[in-house]
Amino acid sequence: MDLLKFFTAGNVDDGKSTLIGRLLFDSNAISTDIIETLTQQSKKINSNTGIDLAMLTDGLRAEREQGITIDVAYKYFTTVKRKFIIADTPGHLQYTRNMFTGASNANLAIILVDARNGITDQTKRHTIISSILGIQNIVVCINKMDLVDYSEKKYEEIRTNYLSLTKQLPIKNIAFIPVSALEGDNVVLQSTNMTWYNGNTLLEYLETVEIFEAQKSNESRFQVQYVIRPQGKEFHDYRGFAGSILSGTYQKGQQVTVLPSGIETFIDKIELHQKEVEVAEANAPVVLHLKDKFDIGRGTTIVPSDNLPKTKKEFNATICWMDNASYIPGQKIILQNNSFKTKAIISEVVSKIDIHSYAELASDGIITLNDLCKVVIKTADLISFDSYLQNKIFGSFILINENTNNTIAAGIID
């Protein structure tokens, strides 16, 4: 059974949480005791309506009080065809960073559009973020069709507008489904109100869509997370470099280069779950042993000598700013890529991406909350990387404020 990770995006009040609730409810994925509790809680807030499906994922008190989503909720469900991990992300502009969090590990985006309002700024913002993150599947759910008399004309209008908006973006597969999350039309069950729509329901679509893994690379990349040195009598000379294979494969006997030092050696032994293996593949949490002993610590990169990543102190990247405080030119920050950390500065703001037109505008040098910018980053230490488009996991990074310790930006390397 394969796994599809998706997230929901869209403007506030477009009905994201209700849609997820409907999806889970109509596919019988909610336990009876949870439905019971939900029914009671729904009554308390509004005695006129039935069960409030949004409350399934709006798990925080403040969310239920205000009827909004503040942070990502993760939900898990399985049908006979697939296993799903859902990230229900917030629609408010101020919580875009939480939307980014949910999107960073997904391979499909559901973007909701309120049929009455059409495409909004948040639709545009979430679409460009999905595209920057390399998400290849977008399904646009045109919601609240019940409030526009299930009008095909409305649906077609939004569809046309969205397609012309995304013409310039490299998204492989865009689908459109007219739904009413509140009433359940075309979520799990085919709508009887929209006989003009012959396509899949949302669930059918999610169960059958081809999953494109974003930028899964064949380049072999490994970073040391932790050095295992038991030191006892039995393991006197044991010195294993523990880490997960980030991408590609590793083989016993392979010639490798240790970066940033550039020293070459060979893989002496690969251990996986305390057993020696000849070959290990992406994701495997291995322990590597090298033929020669050098000073290797956390954050060191070990790669095949015939396939080196770039190793530099300066590179171009696109960042999404996530901190309430703006970037102060020249401010030192910490850059983290997987287990590697270095001090860095943003040395140049090349341009700012306009979320209305997706055009790159000249920048005034200031980076503020929710800005998408093209920048040049300078690092104190040499950093090894691939471009994000080639290798998602080795081409992305986060920026951390030295003083507050907050994660202040997400970055992808050009």
Next chain:
Amino acid sequence: MSKTLNYLDELESEAIYILREVAGQFDKPVLLFSGGKDSICLVHLALKAFRPGKFPFPLLHIDTGHNFKETISYRDQLVNTINEDLIIRFVADTIKSKHLQDGKGKFPSRNALQTYTLLDAIYEFQFDACIGGARRDEEKARAKERIFSVRDEFGQWNPKLQRPELWNMYNGKINKGENVRVFPISNWTELDVWNYIKREKIELPSIYFSHERECIVTESGQLMANNEFIQLDDKQLMVTKKVRYRTVGDMTCTAAIESDAHTVDEIINELLETKISERGATRMDDRISEAAMEDRKKDGYF
């Protein structure tokens, strides 16, 4: 079938990656061990992450005193087998030293009191990261929590101001006095845990499997093991039934379920059939209010 195993591999790799990030990023981590199936899986994952080395952290058991004896003997045997350090801190001691009010009523729970003992232990040992076996599918507030979840110096969780958590990059940078709660099996469901236990042949305390037990039937129809901590009155409805536990916690707030499942396979089949959630079936503590878990977490509960 092989795809299901791939999925378990993916979850396992993610958890080991997270455990090694903890080892690499923190000075004084600790693994919170309750003797329940989730923390037992964590120990199993830590063996895979760090052997032949020693764990870069001790285990910490916050002992409410209201224990199932099967869990305690399992705990001691496990620690003995893996030869790792176990720290035990008792809620009873905290109650005494801090003049706290012990749990009251028919089922006097020490669940909320555990938080005091946990925060004291964090302070005593200056722990900067606490690894826990909480899962997002358990409860709606947990569904909202990051894998690296920062707590301030009072142990509080601020759900409205969580750090963005991108890709597999975990930012564990904190100030002195703060700590990070780390949840390596966040993305596992109850069924995933059992499939993993089956695949890895992990041993569990016997109370997870069907056995005969004398139980009190509560007003809401739940089965509570008859034990010395419960305040009995004469209206008690007492029954002896074949039961097992879906979760293991405080004896006074964890209910048993009727079950004939004697093996891991039978438990998996039972879970595939059930219409009741894990905590709904077994926990009295989450039913107190709709935000019970969120409130406890804000106070420092794990």
